[in-house]
Amino acid sequence: MIQKTVIVRLERCVGCMQCMIRCAEAHSQSKTLAEAIREPILAKPRIHLGVGPEGRPFPNKCRHCEPAPCQDACMPWAIRDDIAPGLKVVDPTRCIGCGMCAMACPYYVIRFYRDAGAPERPSVAIKCDGCHERVAAGGIPACVTACKTGALAFEEVNLYLKEGTNRLAQAAYGVHS
Amino acid sequence: MAKHDLSAYSICEDAQAMLAKANKDGVETVWDRLKAQEPQCGFCELGLSCRNCVMGPCRIDPFGDGPQRGVCGADADVIVARNFGRMVAAGAAAHSDHGRDLVETLLAIGEGSTTDYAIRDEAKLRRIAEEVGLDVAGKETKAVALALAEQFYEDFGSRRGSVSFIDRVPAKRRALWETLGITPRGIDREVVEMMHRTHMGVDNDAVNICLHAARLSLADGWAGSMIATELSDVIFGTPTPRPSKVNLGVLKEDQVNILVHGHSPIVSEMILAAVRDPALVAKAKAAGASGINLAGLCCTGNELLMRQGIPMAGNHLMTELALVTGAVEVIVVDYQCIMPSLVTVAGCYHSRIVTTSPKAKFTGATHIAFDTQNAKQKAVEVVELAIERFKERDPARVDIPVEPVDIMSGFSNEAVLTALGGTAAPLIEAIKAGSIRGAVGIVGCNNPKVKHDYQNVNLIRECIKRDLLVLVTGCVTVSAGKQGLLVPEAAELAGPGLASVCKALGIPPVLHVGSCVDNSRIMQLCAMLATALGVDISDLPVAAAAPEWYSEKAATIGLYAVASGIFTVLGVNPPILGSKAVTDLAVSGLEGVVGASFAVEGDPVKAADLIDARIRTKRQALGLKP
Numbered sequence: 001m002i003q004k005t006v007i008v009r010l011e012r013c014v015g016c017m018q019c020m021i022r023c024a025e026a027h028s029q030s031k032t033l034a035e036a037i038r039e040p041i042l043a044k045p046r047i048h049l050g051v052g053p054e055g056r057p058f059p060n061k062c063r064h065c066e067p068a069p070c071q072d073a074c075m076p077w078a079i080r081d082d083i084a085p086g087l088k089v090v091d092p093t094r095c096i097g098c099g100m101c102a103m104a105c106p107y108y109v110i111r112f113y114r115d116a117g118a119p120e121r122p123s124v125a126i127k128c129d130g131c132h133e134r135v136a137a138g139g140i141p142a143c144v145t146a147c148k149t150g151a152l153a154f155e156e157v158n159l160y161l162k163e164g165t166n167r168l169a170q171a172a173y174g175v176h177s
Numbered sequence: 178m179a180k181h182d183l184s185a186y187s188i189c190e191d192a193q194a195m196l197a198k199a200n201k202d203g204v205e206t207v208w209d210r211l212k213a214q215e216p217q218c219g220f221c222e223l224g225l226s227c228r229n230c231v232m233g234p235c236r237i238d239p240f241g242d243g244p245q246r247g248v249c250g251a252d253a254d255v256i257v258a259r260n261f262g263r264m265v266a267a268g269a270a271a272h273s274d275h276g277r278d279l280v281e282t283l284l285a286i287g288e289g290s291t292t293d294y295a296i297r298d299e300a301k302l303r304r305i306a307e308e309v310g311l312d313v314a315g316k317e318t319k320a321v322a323l324a325l326a327e328q329f330y331e332d333f334g335s336r337r338g339s340v341s342f343i344d345r346v347p348a349k350r351r352a353l354w355e356t357l358g359i360t361p362r363g364i365d366r367e368v369v370e371m372m373h374r375t376h377m378g379v380d381n382d383a384v385n386i387c388l389h390a391a392r393l394s395l396a397d398g399w400a401g402s403m404i405a406t407e408l409s410d411v412i413f414g415t416p417t418p419r420p421s422k423v424n425l426g427v428l429k430e431d432q433v434n435i436l437v438h439g440h441s442p443i444v445s446e447m448i449l450a451a452v453r454d455p456a457l458v459a460k461a462k463a464a465g466a467s468g469i470n471l472a473g474l475c476c477t478g479n480e481l482l483m484r485q486g487i488p489m490a491g492n493h494l495m496t497e498l499a500l501v502t503g504a505v506e507v508i509v510v511d512y513q514c515i516m517p518s519l520v521t522v523a524g525c526y527h528s529r530i531v532t533t534s535p536k537a538k539f540t541g542a543t544h545i546a547f548d549t550q551n552a553k554q555k556a557v558e559v560v561e562l563a564i565e566r567f568k569e570r571d572p573a574r575v576d577i578p579v580e581p582v583d584i585m586s587g588f589s590n591e592a593v594l595t596a597l598g599g600t601a602a603p604l605i606e607a608i609k610a611g612s613i614r615g616a617v618g619i620v621g622c623n624n625p626k627v628k629h630d631y632q633n634v635n636l637i638r639e640c641i642k643r644d645l646l647v648l649v650t651g652c653v654t655v656s657a658g659k660q661g662l663l664v665p666e667a668a669e670l671a672g673p674g675l676a677s678v679c680k681a682l683g684i685p686p687v688l689h690v691g692s693c694v695d696n697s698r699i700m701q702l703c704a705m706l707a708t709a710l711g712v713d714i715s716d717l718p719v720a721a722a723a724p725e726w727y728s729e730k731a732a733t734i735g736l737y738a739v740a741s742g743i744f745t746v747l748g749v750n751p752p753i754l755g756s757k758a759v760t761d762l763a764v765s766g767l768e769g770v771v772g773a774s775f776a777v778e779g780d781p782v783k784a785a786d787l788i789d790a791r792i793r794t795k796r797q798a799l800g801l802k803p
Contacts, residue, residue: 017236017243021219024240033219034754037239044242111242146216 003086004156006130006141008059013049013151015057019143020045026131026142029116041116046128047143048109059151061143062109062128064088070101070110070127078125084132090125092118101125187494187629189659191425194578195498202574204525206497207516211625223755224257230377239755249377257756258383258390259375261732264752265390266371268733271513272694273333273364273401274536275441279408280329282443285549286412287323293447293553296322297414301591305407309341329408332400335366340400345704349713350742354395357770359388359740361396368393383758391740391771398737403697405441409480413442416483416587416691418596418684423658425495426581427488428504432470433461433567435560436490436499438519439511440692442480444533444547444556445473448509449485451556457564464564474499475514476692479654482586483691489584492630492652493727494623497522503574506563512537514622514728527569531559584663586654588688590702596682601705608706611802612674614644614718615792618699618738621723621731622652624749630656632724632748632781637662639785641686644672645792648702651693652725662687696734700741710799715742715772718795720788724748724781735775742772744791746784750777 021033028036028043036043050058068088071079078094079101081087092115102110102125112123131141139145144154153160170176183193186208199206220226225237227247235247237256246252251259285291296302296318306313306325313321332340339360343351354360361367371393374380380389410416428434435452437445451457452469461469472490473481481487490499493514499505500522508519509531520541523530530542533555538544543562547555597603607613617640623629633656640647641662649657657663662670668679671686679686690698699721707714721738723731725748738745753759767774778784793803 016218017220017238018216018218020243021239022216024242025219033222033239034750037223037754038757042240044240113242146219 004154005064006061006144007153007155007157007160008061009151009153010058012149013057013059014149015049015055016148017049018146018148019047019059019152020049022142022146023047026134027129039116041114041119043116044111044113044126046109046126048111060107060109062088063107064128064130069104069106073100073104075100084130084136087130087132089129089132090127092121092124095121095124097121097123097125185628186625188631188634189424189495189629191491191579191659192495192498192629194576195425195501198576199498199501202501202525204497204501204522205518206522207494207518207625210518220755222750222752224260224752224759225253225755227251227256227259229259229375232377237755251381254383254756254758255381255386257753257759258386261751261753261759262371262375262386262390262393264729265394265733265736266368268729268731269364269393269397269401270368271730272397272405272733273368275513275694276364276401276403276405276408277333278441278443279405279412280326280333282412282549283322283329283408284326287319287321287326289319291549291552293551294412294443294549296411298411301407301415302411305411308344329404332404333364335363337363340364340396342399342403345701346399346741347704347707347713350704350707350715353713353771357388359392359395361392361400364396364401367396383756384762387759387762391736394733394736395740397733398697398700398741402694403700405694406691406697409442409694410589413446413480414484415591416589417592418585418587419486421482421486421584421586422488422581423584423655423663424579424581425490425499425502425577426579427470427472427490428499428502428577429468429470430504430575430577431467433464433466433468433560433563434470434472434505435563436472436474436505436508437477437481437510438474438496438508438515439537440476440480440513440694441511442477442484444509444511444552445477445481447547447552447556448559449481449487450553451560454557454560457557457560460561461564461567464567466564466567469560469563474508476651476694477511479651479689479692479695482654483589483689483695484587486586488581489655489658492623492655494625494629495655500526500528502577503527503571504577506566506570507531507559509533509559510537510539513730515539526574527566527571529562529566531562582659582661584658584689585665585685586663586689588648588684588690590690590698590705593688593702596684601709605706605709607678608718609801611796612644612678613646614674614796616646616648616719617788618648618650618696618719618721618743619653619724620650620693620696620721620734621726622728623656624725624727626749627725627779630659630725632779632784633657634660634662635781636722636724636748636784637687638670639782640788641667641671641675643785643789644674645788646675647687648690648699649687650689650691650695650699654689656725657687658689663689693730693734696738700737703741703743712799713742713772716795716799717742718792718799718801720744720746720791722746722748722784722788724779724784739767739773739775740771744773744776744788746776746778746787748777748779748781748784751775
């Protein structure tokens with residue numbers, strides 16, 4: 001199976017934060033922005049903007065590494081790879097909020113908040129789940145849907161790189177697209 | 178256009194047919210552009226983005242993960258209130274600047290500097306002048322016109338404590354506004370003050386901003402719009418009931434088709450005069466047409482429909498599709514709600530967009546500048562251009578998809594009172610008896626976010642079924658008319674009480690009362706009823722709804738309705754939900770302040786339930802059977 005993933009094209013990001021707000025909406029109970037912001041446990045974005053030099057934006061999210069340092073560090077086996085193929089998905093009912101995963105993650109993409117999936121717990125790990133439910137239903141991740149500039153794309157990695165190679169080849173011969 | 182099921186976009190047969198043709202012709206429409214924009218900005222949708230200064234732009238994170246204050250320190254409540262305040266200011270500015278154009282025309286008539294415009298309803302001129310305190314006895318028409326123009330000019334300024342029509346407001350309501358400090362003082366003043374207050378570092382209390390928004394909206398409803406309505410009647414005639422037709426079928430395959438689009442009657446009335454000019458009709462015939470056909474779009478269409486019975490081709494979302502028929506030579510516009518895309522769509526056919534106002538130019542359109550001195554001559558130029566364009570029409574690309582539907586229009590308050598025998602007493606008796614349980618103003622626009630005309634039409638159907646008399650203005654007029662609701666025969670669809678009244682009077686259960694500035698007619702009617710009953714407007718069994726609203730003007734109308742005491746249901750969320758304080762104020766808090774509030778409900782049956790419950794409560798409070 002050819003797996004698509006979220007690819008970041010940093011040079012296109014304008015820092016609008018639409019990916020963040022639509023990510024939180026997609027992970028709310030109601031899936032509707034106007035209602036999501038009134039839910040007792042607010043959903044949280046799983047993609048974040050880092051601030052680079054001169055305020056330049058840097059969209060940052062889970063890479064779903066394999067092997068995944070977060071998964072290796074997780075004692076209660078809350079970071080699962082049996083929920084959606086190729087994705088590391090936090091099971092909030094198993095998470096004890098110990099923070100080991102976040103310490104192990106080299107990309108700083110895990111945050112800790114209350115989650116409607118385990119309302120009795122004060123704080124669990126929140127991170128990108130690849131929008132596996134949306135993808136299974138034939139959709140694409142919410143952050144990609146939200147992105148107006150093409151900074152986030154949902155594509156198959158090698159196909160994307162192959163197209164890049166072709167663009168480079170054109171450029172090498174003086175043809176710029 | 179991705180969706181192949183075109184019924185998902187509109188309930189109208191003509192819209193669906195023209196969407197299919199647009200696809201075939203490769204024409205991009207408003208629905209394509211909405212799709213390209215989706216998902217739209219979540220911060221803006223909630224009112225949580227602020228561009229008022231360049232310490233920003235700022236956004237508040239509604240999920241609590243990111244910033245909760247802008248750079249200046251404004252929180253979600255302040256940012257939402259400031260944005261909403263500016264929205265209301267823009268709406269009031271639009272209606273009122275339109276109103277000012279009527280005052281300028283009246284002044285030109287009074288000064289004798291125009292021969293193109295005249296007073297068509299002198300009795301109303303004198304009546305209004307007397308009403309606002311002018312001495313008209315023994316004065317000639319021009320002198321009265323001049324004095325009234327001067328009087329209304331002052332309403333735009335800041336030297337008065339209140340606007341001229343304040344005496345129309347029932348005493349209880351006026352006292353309430355005084356207590357709250359929201360009596361409208363001057364139209365431009367309230368708009369300017371809102372721009373001032375929402376500058377960084379001025380008004381930083383959400384409730385205080387919202388109260389000024391209310392005052393500002395009242396300056397529109399009881400002054401800017403009301404002046405526009407009344408002076409349009411004075412200059413172009415007070416509407417009386419008359420038959421007409423609606424939908425794209427009003428276009429004629431063998432004639433030069435000219436559409437008027439925009440809001441004011443100042444340009445469209447002159448175009449009407451020109452299309453009736455025998456010399457121009459002869460020119461059209463020489464060009465191979467059997468005549469010249471004029472029809473309306475949007476509110477200037479409503480103005481001509483109300484006063485002249487000119488047919489309506491469509492409402493807001495039909496404006497591009499009218500061009501897709503390939504049968505339109507010229508759309509001549511003034512201002513407001515004219516999608517810039519029309520120039521592009523016209524370019525796909527032989528059609529031309531003609532702009533007329535110095536304040537509304539469109540790149541790519543033909544600009545023919547109208548003023549009070551040259552209007553008749555310029556209108557001739559527009560018609561001549563249309564005749565030239567007719568010669569370029571490609572008959573193979575013409576498709577007029579439907580037959581027109583009959584409607585009845587022209588229900589000014591004066592006409593309604595005349596129909597009732599001179600006073601509102603029979604209407605009050607019908608309300609007391611319960612044959613008419615109440616009245617609902619269903620007004621506003623179309624919005625591509627909701628299925629075209631679906632909410633407008635179905636809310637009307639639900640209301641008349643419940644014996645609620647419906648008054649429509651603006652784009653809702655076309656929605657109702659196309660579904661056969663604006664004819665006396667539609668009484669069959671009403672509840673037994675309303676049906677019996679309609680049949681006795683020979684009127685439709687849905688009365689067309691005008692354009693969007695003519696919502697002021699509804700305000701005046703409510704005020705008359707309340708004053709006759711010795712109660713406040715908020716005590717009346719009335720409600721309002723804007724099911725498919727999109728514009729800033731609609732926000733202003735909604736707010737002046739609520740601030741005047743009328744419960745108002747919106748079918749599309751206003752951009753205020755990012756603030757719990759402002760949202761709570763809008764949907765409940767205002768009830769305790771001005772005796773009415775907003776509700777948001779996109780399902781027309783549920784919206785009708787809300788309205789019904791409201792009217793039930795109000796009837797019971799008046800001691801009437803619910």
